[in-house]
Amino acid sequence: MTSVTFRDETSAGRPLEEFTLPGLPDRISARALVRLRVREEVARHNAGPRRRRPGLVAPLEAEAELNGYEAGRPRPIDWERQADAAEAAFARNGFVLLTGERQIEDLDEEIDLTADPVISFVRLLPLVGG
DSSP states (O other): OEEEEEEEEEEEEEEEEEEEOOOOOSSSEHHHEEEEEEEHHHHHHSSSSSSSSSSSSSOTTTTTEEEEESSSSSOOOOOHHHHHHHHHHTTSEEEEEETTTEEEETTTEEEEEOOEEEEEEEEOOOOOTT
């Protein structure tokens, strides 16, 4: 079992937020890793919602702000629904998944967490007018 650090970064590589999750298997699919990250993020949100959230998961009623989201009154989030949304975002290039210096191209790709214990999520912003 290994510990993995999930890191959100800007497209320029600047770290925004990170957390470590222990007890993961040595090898895991990218899909399972994304779903695990979303489940953990949602559990943390549901345990003590913050008004401003920069993470991968955004409640549907939230309004986008620069560098995060601001929601009205806090309410529990369904992690499975958010994990499905994260998978869809990956498929449409909403974010890039990096292990070390390697970009993950397919959610079915197997990742060796002992070799790359830091997983970076880089959110991509669409170009205006493009």
